[in-house]
Amino acid sequence: MGETLTLLFGQTIQMFLVLLVAPAITGITRRTRARFMRRQGAPVIQPYRDLSKLVRKESVVAENASWLFRSAPYAILAFTWVAAALVPTFASGLMFNWAADAVALVALLGAARALLALAGMDVGTSFGGIGSSREMMIATLAEPAMLLVVLTMALSAGTTRLPEVAEFLISAPVTVRVSLGLALVALVIVALAENARIPVDNPATHLELTMVHEAMVLEYSGRHLAMIEAAAQLKLVLYISLIVCLFLPFGMAPADAGSGAWLTGIAAYLVKLAFGAVLLGVWEVSIAKMRVFRVGEFLGGAFVFAFLAILLAFLTREVLK
Amino acid sequence: MMTSVALVIGIPFVSATALVLVPGYRASAAGNVLAMFATFISGVSLLFVDAGASSYFIVDDMNILFIILNTLVGFTASVFSASYIGHEIETGKLTPLFVRFYHAMFLGMMGSMNLALTANNIGLLWVGLEIATLITVVMVGIYRTPSAIEAAWKYFILGSVGISLAFFGTILIYLAGQKALGEGASAMTWSLLQAAAPQLDASLLNLAFIFLLIGYGTKVGLAPLHAWLPDAHAEGPTPISAVLSGLLLNVALYALLRFKMIVSAHPEAIDPGPVMIVMGLISLIFAAFMLYQRRDIKRLFAYSSIEHMGLITFAFGMGGPLANFAGLLHMAMHSLTKSAIFFAVGHVAQAKDTQRIAGIRGLSVTHPGLAIGLAAGVFAISGLPPFGVFMSEFLILTTTFARAPWLAVLPAFGLLVAFGALLWRLQDLLFGEPTEPAHKVRASSVPLMIHLGLVLIAGIYLPPILVGWFERAAEMLK
Amino acid sequence: MNHAYDVSHLLAGLMLVASFALLYQDRIFAVLNIFAAQAILLAMAVGWEAWTQQRPHLFITAALALCLKGIVIPVALHKMIVRLGVHRDVEQVVGVGKTLLLGLALTSLSLMLVLKITAAAESFTREGLALALAIILLGMLMMITRRNAVTQIVGFMSLENGLILAATGARGMPLVVEVSVAFSVLIALFVFAVFVFRIRERFDSVDVEALENVRGDTK
């Protein structure tokens, strides 16, 4: 009984941990970029301030906005949050992460994206439409790639349950695997696209015609915008933790380890997150954004990598086992 | 047996001569209906006499069904004529005198067809078919319009050539039988010939079969001997088109089958199968393509008759119990359905004052009942359920595929091409903005309903007695 | 008995020659005369058969052939041509030379076919049948190589002659047959006449081509 309680506790920790740490990660990335641009840059906690400011401000809603426009932000945040809560972060084998597996994870993110795109079209402005259509086009390339990546993982681990995959990667002998390497490349590309990062999109842009994600949320303000922002930050965390837990899983507390191991796990996790955020910042300042219609080729590359990865995984599986 | 056969043949001929003398076309129409009803009854009475063969006549499982079918369709057609031809007088296409002759000739034609069906003497069989042909020639030309006369002339010339070839074939059969059965009538008696088939002269049989195939094939309307058929159907009075398609073609095919039995009973003689398969397929596919270019509604269905005769010939060419069964069933179903379609077409033509498909639109709005009848007929003839043709086509195609998969593709192809055309035309006729004029339909629709009803029932339930005939006949056909 | 066979064979051969003459001839009256001659030959052949086979009823057929085809029909057609003013020379679709060559080919084909018949069969069955078949095929050839309605009718009737020759040649074939033949020929003539006159009512010539201008299924 106490067992279950601790597990439940752990699960709760993870849920709120990701939520709390998310703005900081964005902050770190921004800060890094600023520094590399020789700017002072906003402090790391700036995103927290922004969120609280937005929540307090009144929100302006277009007359012809529908109930969907108002309720979408909450749903989007909920979907993203749950997804983030399912990814193994500081410990595997938490109480509820059996509830969904890799496939479900992708689907949850897909649901959030679909709702966001719909919200973008609700008011009936041209920019909303631009954003939604481009977002969905990107998704048609990114989502399959993502799915193939997680399937590759699942394949090499022999299960689609993420904690077990992590477990497998922790325990497995450290051998160079081409398929996993390719998968990593694909996953990174997808992560960039999904989080509206350079070169696919520019989170800091104010040039409407180049916007994708920003264009969709153009009509949002106040608390609704806060939800959207929070969701975006959560998503970033989710992807980084997915990458790190799959490709550098050291320090993660194994399932049977008690709450003592968790502390070290959390510490390791936070370090890894910060590291990832910094890397992202560096990457973003060192490359330029590409035209929207070249994104297709860029993500097509991700799809190809992912496909090669799963193909190799299929053909070499019995060798591994 | 003799008495009912005598009745089946006698009633029409006698009443025909009587009708020539009867003044007034209404009376003659009534007489026609009455006589055909009596014939039908006597035809049915054949069920209760035991089968047998005299030197001139024969009643066996092979022909009893066709006799009954013949008399039945003849009866319904006479009912239809009675109301239809009356309308023709009102519109001035015919004079009362011609109508009187029409009814007389109708009876004569029916009588001669019955003669052909009941004949055991192959000469008699030939005579019966010829009289029927010659009478229909006159009836096709009865409207005396240039196109009608051309049609009749075409029919006449091709028909008489067919006659002569068939007769030469008959002589050859006699010569083939002469040695085994001795000189005289016995060498022309079908049942004896069939019994003695293995002793006959093979090469004479081959020659004979070729001439009979071409001769009677002309009547059946197999391509490329079909040329008379579409025009004769299109230009003659609609009841005659119904009888031509529904009965005369069947009778001719029946004659051909009788000879096929003899030939295929001989071990050395040619196997009629391949020849019939080839001619059948040619007719089927050729007619299917011709359907697309038809502008005249009666010619359309005339070509569909060619198509189905082709399919039936193909089935008998395949042989075997299932295919023969299917062929016989298809003959029966086709004659019922096709005559029903021509009844419907007659209604349409009278309702719209035209036979041109382009002039007929939106029947389903103006004449719903008629539209349903026509649609039912077309779907029935295209082998869609719940009609009887579906069963025969089901059997033909499945058994062909089971025995020769690649051969089965051809008839299926032909049928599908034909269906495409028929459906296309049907939709043109039924749907869209209705065209003017739209008279009320006068002619009786009872015959149509009777036929479609029978076809519908046959599609769901075949009575065992019928199945019994078919099976035994299929057995005789090998 | 042997010369009996020779004579019938001779007559049949002469009929075949007549058929060739029909194919050769291109003037309409000459065609009619040759046809009459062929009919008379047929009558003689049938008569001879009647006598040798001791089947007197065949004389009826002979008489029929003689009167009807030998005299009545040619005369009737002659009158008709005069009255309708059909142009006298027969347009031929295929040249005479080719036609005759085709005729020879058909004759040899019929011989080839009949020679396959077992020698056991009666002697007539072979040669006589060959000749009759040849006459029939030549009649058809004539029908399809001539444009003129009258000559087509003549072709058809010479085909009929071949039939009757075969029928009478077949020993002991019941009378039914001759009667039916005569019957059908009568009907044929009757209907022909009807049509010829109808056609006269409608068209200016008996030329079959004139009939074709009413097309079956014009667009």
Place this chain on the structure above:
Amino acid sequence: MTGVDFSAAPQLAGLLAAILLYGVAAGFAAIFHRRRGALATVYPVCIAAAAMAAVADLAELIADTSTGFRLPLGLPIIGLYVRLDALSAFFGLIVNVGVLTAAIYGVGLDRNRDLTARVEPFFPAFAVAMNLVLLAGDAFGFLFSWELMSLTSWVLVVSRHKDADSRHAGHVYLVMAAIGTASLLFAFGGLAGAAGNYAFDAIRAAPPGPIVSGLVLAGTIFGAGSKAGIAPLHAWLPLAHPAAPSHVSALMSGVMTKVAIYGLIRIVFDLLGTPVWWWALPFLLLGAVTAVLGLLYAVLDGDLKRVLAYSTVENIGIIFVGLGLALAFKASGLAAAAAVAMAATLLHCLNHSWFKSLLFLGAGAVLHATGRRDFGGLGGLIHRMPVTAALWLVGAMSISALPPFNGFVSEWLLFQAVLAGPAFPEPVLRFMSPAVGAMLALAAALAAACFVRAFGIVYLGRPRSSAAAEAHETARPQQVAMALLAGLCLLGGLFGGVTVSAIQPLLQMLAGAPLPAAGTGPTPFSLIAFDAARSIYDAPTIALFLLISGTLTALLVHRISSRRTRLGPAWDCGFPEPSPLTQYSASSFSQPLRRVYGTTLFGASEIIDMPQPGDSRPARLTVRLQDYLWELLYAAPAAAVIGLSERLNTLQFLTIRRYLMLVFSALIVLLLIAAVWF
């Protein structure tokens, strides 16, 4: 056994009674088709019959008492077999639930505007035909009802007979149906053999040899596949389904295609004997291609109902992939994996029938409210028809395979099956399964894009036409019908595990093994493939999480935030355009996708006509797409047939002499043959 003791088989009895009731309704409507009052009773009767039949099917599915009897009808000697087993019952459930909702929708139809007299007699007849296909126990009965199904639905397709498009659709539809039936005839011919064993039991007793079974497989895939709408035999589907009245479209798309799948399963998994691994290849190839192609068509099309029809094509592709995997696993002796694949297939049949019916009914409501089907004339309907919009959103999310709705359940199972691919002994299959997986993933993403587009253009934004601006919410019965389906979509999504446990016997029968029982998972509702350690999907828990986190955030925000909300004009970067035409249109939405996918597959090209400065005419953008499949496989053969018929038609206009020549030459040819041969 001619007689049957119905007390022993109450399910069959109930089903037959229901069919009889349908029949009565049809006949009644046919007789009194002029009387409005009489016609008004048709749909209620159908509802009763459908409910009855659905209950009977459900009972049979659970009890699995496969009963049947023989009637002295149909083919002579062989007779007509009627048989009800779990498979028929499962698809019967699909059929009758579909009919039920469609009939409820029909109750609300407006008799003054919709031509119902042509529809109402044939709606129940259509239902009868579909039920009979499932009950048929012999080849004749099967094809008989199969054709009847095509025929009745044809009447419904051409019910708007004055519109040339629906006539064309009807023609293409029925001809394609006939072609399909012909190839099924061949298939059954091969199964029955020369002896003519047309009864299914007889066929099972003596399955055909390897070559014949190959032919039969080809015939079946062609015949049933064309009815289901597998590419490239799909072309009739986007013509015919939209042409019919919407509740009939729902039946045709949601239900009739499943009847075709039933035929496929019945023949390939039941009658054709033990499978060989290569049988799976056509299924996998066709399925994968169809899934992607169907959606590309859908995402580029501009007509609401046609988009739905194309998405049906896509889903049929997914089902084909499932069947192929099941077949391959079964042939390779991997029963557990086969069970997963089969479960995915069956569940997808069920789910698709629900959300596709829902979407078509919604489309019908829109069509009725605005009179428009083209995206160009719609928009903003979420304000005028909120209920329809909400329910349609559920359908859209389900069909896009988004949790927690039912579409995702089958999708999830299918991916689990794909992941078992490495176990295949044959390299070909081992290579194909990841490829198929990739195609499926692509299809899933495209589906989301397609339906975001559809929903966004139709219901969101501002109305693009006055008709859309004055739209009215649809009638109550329609709402009830859609709500019913939406509820099913949600429940099916939450309790997929329960559904699976209901079809366990069916899986045992078709795949040779059941799925692991639901009890072995952490919660009784969790859906388990292979075993609990390997993959679980527990929808209720996830839904609970969503609920908690959603409410938590809502509460949190509302506690700390000022709840002030101001309504203002849309901002749009400071340039809010008054005209709704400045919104993103359907074609502009699909432009990026068109650029990425369309250029090669559809030869997509854009022509921009930009007027000179000072010229007042508007600039135009015209998009041209080419349907190569149609041109190649449909237009070209049709043209060939017509051309050939024109050539042959000269034979109608020869002179008598030439006709004689034909006869003569036929005779000579035969004589020559005789002279040479014999």
